[in-house]
Amino acid sequence: MKSFLYERATTTQQAVDALAKRLDAKLIAGGTNLLDLMKLEIEQPRHLIDVNSLPLSSIEPLPGGALRIGALVRNSDLAADSRIRREYPLLSQALLAGASGQIRNQATTAGNLLQRTRCYYFYDPRMPCNKRVPGSGCAALNGFNRIHAVLGASDHCIATHPSDMAVAMTALDARVETLSAAGARSFPIDQLYRPPGSTPHVETSLAQGEMITSVTLPPPPPGRQMYRKVRDRASFAFALVAVATIIDADSVAVRNARIAFGGVAPKPWRGIVAEQALLSARPSRDALEQIAEIALADARSQKHNAFKVPLAKRTLMHAIAESTRDG
Amino acid sequence: MAERNMTSNDQIASKNGPGFQQIGQPLDRIDGRAKVTGAARYGYEHIVSDKCAFGYILGASIGRGRIVAIDAQAATKSPGVLLVMTHKNAPAQARFGEPTTATPREVFTRPRPVLGDAHIRYFDQPIALVVGETFEAARAAAGSIDVRYERLQGDFEPELCAATYRPERTNAGFATDTSAGGFAKAFAQAPVKVDATYTTAFESHNPMEPHAAIAQWEGDRVTIYTGTQTLANVRACVAGTLQIPLDSVRVVSPFIGGGFGSKLIAHADIMLAALAARVLQRPVKVAMTRQQMFANAGHRPLSIQQVRLGADRDGKLIAIGHEVCSSTARFEEFTEQTGVFTRSLYAADHRVTRHRLMRLDTNRGEWMRAPGEAPGMLAVESAMDELAHALQLDPIELRIRNEPNLDGTSLDPDRGIPFSSRNLIECMRRGARLFGWERRSARPGAIREGRKLIGHGMAAAIRPNYIGPSRARVVLEPRGTLRVQLDMTDIGTGTYTILTQIAADVMQMPPASIKVELGDSQLPTTAGSGGSWGAASAGSAVHDACTKLKRQLLDLPGIPPGGLQAEGSVTRSAEYDRYSQHAFGAHFAEVAVDLDTAEIRVRRMLGAFAAGRILNPKTARSQIVGGMIWGIGAALMEQTLLDPLHGAFINHDLAEYHIPVNADVGQIDTVFIEEVDERANVFGSKGIGELGICGAGAAVANAVFNATGIRVREFPITLEKLLPFLPG
Missing domain, CATH: 3.30.365.10 (Aldehyde oxidase/xanthine dehydrogenase, molybdopterin binding domain)
Structure with missing residues (x-):
C-alpha cells in the first residue's frame, strides 16, 4: 500500500470540492473493495476522502411513489428495508445473494455500483491488463476465462462487472444522482457504465470530481420480481450468471417485462429486445426458447466460458416460467 | 470382528491397571480459551526482546528464465528501509542439490537456500526480501525494485506435456510400480470391465494462518518463531541451509493455525527471516501473503489416472489396474503416492499400479492432507461405482464381495500379511x-x-496408520503439577487435549493438574504432526514417560522436595511390520x-x-x-x-x-x-x-x-x- 493523505469530509459539497481538486484522490466509504486493491497496489490513490459521515444514509420516499436511496446506505440495511422488501423484492434478493453478511454490513450503495471487476488478471499486477495498465494487453483472452464476459466485451477487455445489486437496479430502471462542481445531475443507471471498447480503464461516465449521492427507484413496476444467481458455491461467490426479471403476465398475455443479466458482461446487461419479444409472446415453451435465443443473440464466448450462453438461456427460461406460473 | 475387539478393549483396559478414564472422553480443548481470546500467539505474533523489523517478499513475474538485471537502488533509499536482499548480496548458503534426495527422509531436512542465484524456476519465486521498520515501508519499497528477465519457454500445460518419466520411488518411500498375476490378459478376458481416465486438479492447502516466521539471533544462535508441523524438520533445514550446527537453532511453535501438510518443511519465509536477521543483527519477521502462499507454500499436484477394473458377472474383481501420472517440478521431485492405497483396498488376483511424473515449471508439489488417497480415491472409488452400475449391483455389496479374505483371515493383497x-x-x-x-x-x-x-x-x-519415533519428558513438581514436555505440535487437531487425557489416565491425576508444553525444539524430539501419526507417536511417548514416572513414585513415600521426572519414548514395534x-x-x-x-x-x-x-x-x-x-x-x-x-x-x-x-x-x-x-x-x-x-x-x-x-x-x-x- 502506498502512503496517502486521509481527509474526512463533513459535507457533500466539501467532499466534491476535495475530489475535484486532485486527480489522484478517491472517495472511501465501506472500503470493502478499495482497501483490498490498495493493498495490492492496483489502486494507488495519494489522497483518500472519507465520506462516511455525510448525510447520505437514508432511504426516503419521493412524490409519486418513487424512492431515493442514499449513496451511503449499507447493503445490509437496504436489503432489510421493509419498503424494499415489499415493493422491490428483486433488489433485496440480489443484495442478499452478494458477498457475506460482514461485507454487506460495511459496503455501501454507491460503493457497490463502483466496485471493480474480479478478473484474476486484473488482480495480479504482474499480468498484462488493459484495464489496469492501458495498452499492456489482456491476459484473460489467452488465459483462464471461465468467469469472463460473453456479452458487450471487446478485444481489449473481457472482464465482467461483479455486482448483483446493480443488476437488480438496472431491471428496476433506477437512476443515479450525482454532484460535481458543475452541479447535480441524474441519469439512468444503464448510462453509468461505459462499454470497454479500446478504453477498458474508463469504466464509468462519471466526470473527474463527480460523486454519486443517491440512487432513485421509480415506483415499482407491476409483475413478479425474481433474482436468480448461479454460482460455483452456495454463498460468497460471484455470479457465473445472474438473471433479474420483472414480469407481469398471465396465461394469456405478457403485459410488462424487464430482463437484466449479471456475470456475463462488463456491466449489468439489460435485455431490451428480449423484453419486447416477450411482450408480444404467449408464454409457451417454444416462445421461451426463442426469447432466450434473442437475449443471447449477440453472445461471443471464449475458450472456457462458452457454457455461460446456454446457462444464461436456461436460467432466463426458468425465471420467466416461474414468473408466469399461476398461483 | 467387533466382538473380538470388544474383548481386546477389555484386555487393554486391564493391562493398563485401572483402565482409561479420561481417554475416550469428549474433553473440551485445553487451548480453546487461549485461542478464542487471542492469548495464543502464532508465528508472526510472538513478542521478542528487540524491536522487530518487517520483511516483504518480492516474487518473480516470470515462470522460467533468469534475472538479467535487478535494480534495487530506489528501494534501498526508500524511507524506513533497512535492507534489500537479492541474489546479489544474500549470504552464502548450502547448495540445494539434486531433484531427488538419497533417502525419503532427507526431503524434509535438506538445505533449501533462497535468493541463491539468478535462475527463475517458477512464477512468484522469491527474488528479493525488503526489510523495513514497518511492513508498509517494506512493501511499498518492494514495488520500486526494477527487474529485467531473460524469459525461457516454460512447460505450464499438462495436456501438452507428452514426456513422462518413472521416478525411483513415491513419496514416503513406496515402490513406484507393483504388479501381481498377469494384469493385461486377465483384464482383457474379464466379462465386465471399467476402463476410465480421471483427472484431478492442482489444489492449495490454504491454512488460515499464513506461513510466517520471526528470526532472532543471539551470537551464533538463532531462534525461529513460526508455525510448523514438525520442529525437527525446520531445525535441520535451517541448520543445513545456513551451515551452522543443529544445536545453534531453536524452533518455537506453540500454536499453529492449520498446516494440512503445507507446514512440514521450512519455506522461504523462515529462511529469509533467518538470513535478514543475521545481516541486520536484529529480529526480522516475514509472512507470505495469501497470494504468495499458492506458489511458495506447496500444493497438491494435478493427476491423470487410468483405472481399469475387470470383474466376473458376480462382481468379483479379477483385475485391478491404477496407473497415475502426476505433475512434479523440474528442480525437485515430488511423487504423490496416488496409486499406493489401491494395493491394499480390494482383492484381485491380477493387479498393477504405476506412478509416472510430468515435469512442469512450477514449484514442487507437497504433502497435502491424505497425499495419495485424496486424489486416488476420487478415481478408484468412482470407478468402483461405475463397475457397480455396470453390474447392476449395490455399491456396498460390490465392495463386500471384494473384501480381501483368505480362510477367514483378512490379508493385505499386496503384502500378503494380515x-x-x-x-x-x-x-x-x-x-x-x-x-x-x-x-x-x-x-x-x-x-x-x-x-x-x-x-x-x-x-x-482407507488410510495407512503410522507411528514415528518420539520422546517425551514428564516433570512432577513438588506441589503436584505434572508438566508434560515434548517438541510435538498442535496444528489445531487437539494434541494439547489428548496428551492431557493420556497423562491424566496413566498418572491418575485430574486434567487440571496437568500442563502440556509443546512446540519448542529444546524439548524432547517427536515425529511432529503429519501423516496422522501425531497422537499415536507423541501419545505413546507420553504414556511411556508417565508409566516410568509412576513406577518411580511407587518406591517413594511421596513427591521428593525437588520434584521428579522421567523420560519416555516410542519406536516402531515389530508388530508394525508383521501387520498391515x-x-x-x-x-x-x-x-x-x-x-x-x-x-x-x-x-x-x-x-x-x-x-x-x-x-x-x-x-x-x-x-x-x-x-x-x-x-x-x-x-x-x-x-x-x-x-x-x-x-x-x-x-x-x-x-x-x-x-x-x-x-x-x-x-x-x-x-x-x-x-x-x-x-x-x-x-x-x-x-x-x-x-x-x-x-x-x-x-x-x-x-x-x-x-x-x-x-x-x-x-x-x-x-x-x-x-x-x-x-x-
Whole structure:
C-alpha cells in the first residue's frame, strides 16, 4: 500500500470540492473493495476522502411513489428495508445473494455500483491488463476465462462487472444522482457504465470530481420480481450468471417485462429486445426458447466460458416460467 | 470382528491397571480459551526482546528464465528501509542439490537456500526480501525494485506435456510400480470391465494462518518463531541451509493455525527471516501473503489416472489396474503416492499400479492432507461405482464381495500379511443404516423434487496408520503439577487435549493438574504432526514417560522436595511390520442438482469410521468433519488454475480459490465403530487426521451420478461439465 493523505469530509459539497481538486484522490466509504486493491497496489490513490459521515444514509420516499436511496446506505440495511422488501423484492434478493453478511454490513450503495471487476488478471499486477495498465494487453483472452464476459466485451477487455445489486437496479430502471462542481445531475443507471471498447480503464461516465449521492427507484413496476444467481458455491461467490426479471403476465398475455443479466458482461446487461419479444409472446415453451435465443443473440464466448450462453438461456427460461406460473 | 475387539478393549483396559478414564472422553480443548481470546500467539505474533523489523517478499513475474538485471537502488533509499536482499548480496548458503534426495527422509531436512542465484524456476519465486521498520515501508519499497528477465519457454500445460518419466520411488518411500498375476490378459478376458481416465486438479492447502516466521539471533544462535508441523524438520533445514550446527537453532511453535501438510518443511519465509536477521543483527519477521502462499507454500499436484477394473458377472474383481501420472517440478521431485492405497483396498488376483511424473515449471508439489488417497480415491472409488452400475449391483455389496479374505483371515493383497484390524464392511453396513441408504434409487435420475434431481452415493475410505519415533519428558513438581514436555505440535487437531487425557489416565491425576508444553525444539524430539501419526507417536511417548514416572513414585513415600521426572519414548514395534495397519471408513452423500442451472449442492453427508480407539470423540469428530468437507471441495470446487502462458497460479486468493463455505455443507454426521487395534499402539488407536477426506469426494461424485446419470471424470465437477447433458 502506498502512503496517502486521509481527509474526512463533513459535507457533500466539501467532499466534491476535495475530489475535484486532485486527480489522484478517491472517495472511501465501506472500503470493502478499495482497501483490498490498495493493498495490492492496483489502486494507488495519494489522497483518500472519507465520506462516511455525510448525510447520505437514508432511504426516503419521493412524490409519486418513487424512492431515493442514499449513496451511503449499507447493503445490509437496504436489503432489510421493509419498503424494499415489499415493493422491490428483486433488489433485496440480489443484495442478499452478494458477498457475506460482514461485507454487506460495511459496503455501501454507491460503493457497490463502483466496485471493480474480479478478473484474476486484473488482480495480479504482474499480468498484462488493459484495464489496469492501458495498452499492456489482456491476459484473460489467452488465459483462464471461465468467469469472463460473453456479452458487450471487446478485444481489449473481457472482464465482467461483479455486482448483483446493480443488476437488480438496472431491471428496476433506477437512476443515479450525482454532484460535481458543475452541479447535480441524474441519469439512468444503464448510462453509468461505459462499454470497454479500446478504453477498458474508463469504466464509468462519471466526470473527474463527480460523486454519486443517491440512487432513485421509480415506483415499482407491476409483475413478479425474481433474482436468480448461479454460482460455483452456495454463498460468497460471484455470479457465473445472474438473471433479474420483472414480469407481469398471465396465461394469456405478457403485459410488462424487464430482463437484466449479471456475470456475463462488463456491466449489468439489460435485455431490451428480449423484453419486447416477450411482450408480444404467449408464454409457451417454444416462445421461451426463442426469447432466450434473442437475449443471447449477440453472445461471443471464449475458450472456457462458452457454457455461460446456454446457462444464461436456461436460467432466463426458468425465471420467466416461474414468473408466469399461476398461483 | 467387533466382538473380538470388544474383548481386546477389555484386555487393554486391564493391562493398563485401572483402565482409561479420561481417554475416550469428549474433553473440551485445553487451548480453546487461549485461542478464542487471542492469548495464543502464532508465528508472526510472538513478542521478542528487540524491536522487530518487517520483511516483504518480492516474487518473480516470470515462470522460467533468469534475472538479467535487478535494480534495487530506489528501494534501498526508500524511507524506513533497512535492507534489500537479492541474489546479489544474500549470504552464502548450502547448495540445494539434486531433484531427488538419497533417502525419503532427507526431503524434509535438506538445505533449501533462497535468493541463491539468478535462475527463475517458477512464477512468484522469491527474488528479493525488503526489510523495513514497518511492513508498509517494506512493501511499498518492494514495488520500486526494477527487474529485467531473460524469459525461457516454460512447460505450464499438462495436456501438452507428452514426456513422462518413472521416478525411483513415491513419496514416503513406496515402490513406484507393483504388479501381481498377469494384469493385461486377465483384464482383457474379464466379462465386465471399467476402463476410465480421471483427472484431478492442482489444489492449495490454504491454512488460515499464513506461513510466517520471526528470526532472532543471539551470537551464533538463532531462534525461529513460526508455525510448523514438525520442529525437527525446520531445525535441520535451517541448520543445513545456513551451515551452522543443529544445536545453534531453536524452533518455537506453540500454536499453529492449520498446516494440512503445507507446514512440514521450512519455506522461504523462515529462511529469509533467518538470513535478514543475521545481516541486520536484529529480529526480522516475514509472512507470505495469501497470494504468495499458492506458489511458495506447496500444493497438491494435478493427476491423470487410468483405472481399469475387470470383474466376473458376480462382481468379483479379477483385475485391478491404477496407473497415475502426476505433475512434479523440474528442480525437485515430488511423487504423490496416488496409486499406493489401491494395493491394499480390494482383492484381485491380477493387479498393477504405476506412478509416472510430468515435469512442469512450477514449484514442487507437497504433502497435502491424505497425499495419495485424496486424489486416488476420487478415481478408484468412482470407478468402483461405475463397475457397480455396470453390474447392476449395490455399491456396498460390490465392495463386500471384494473384501480381501483368505480362510477367514483378512490379508493385505499386496503384502500378503494380515491387517491389524479391518472393519470396512461394518463401516459400510452401519453407515448405510444410519444414512438411510435404502432410500437410494439404483436407477440414476429417478428421484426428483421440483426442479432438483436428488442422488445418493457412497465410497469406501482407507488410510495407512503410522507411528514415528518420539520422546517425551514428564516433570512432577513438588506441589503436584505434572508438566508434560515434548517438541510435538498442535496444528489445531487437539494434541494439547489428548496428551492431557493420556497423562491424566496413566498418572491418575485430574486434567487440571496437568500442563502440556509443546512446540519448542529444546524439548524432547517427536515425529511432529503429519501423516496422522501425531497422537499415536507423541501419545505413546507420553504414556511411556508417565508409566516410568509412576513406577518411580511407587518406591517413594511421596513427591521428593525437588520434584521428579522421567523420560519416555516410542519406536516402531515389530508388530508394525508383521501387520498391515490401516484405518477404514465409509462415506455417504446426498446431493441435489438443479435441473436448470446444473448447480450441485450437498444436502447431507454421513461417514462411519473404524479407526481404533477414539482418544477424544469431540476433537476426533472435528477432524473427521473437516476432512469430509475437504472431500466436498475436491469433488465440486477446489482447483488452483495454472495460467498456460505465464505459469502463474492465477486464482490465488480465497475469493477465487473456492472451498466449501458453511452453506455448502448441509447436514454432516459421523460415527465411530467400536474398535481397538491392539497392534497399533498402546492405546489401540489409529490416525484420523486424514481419514475423513479419503473417499469423501468420491461419495459426492457418485451421488452426482446417481442424481443425473452423468459421470464426470474430470475433477472438480463444476456445473459446466454437467450442463450439456441435462435435459433442456
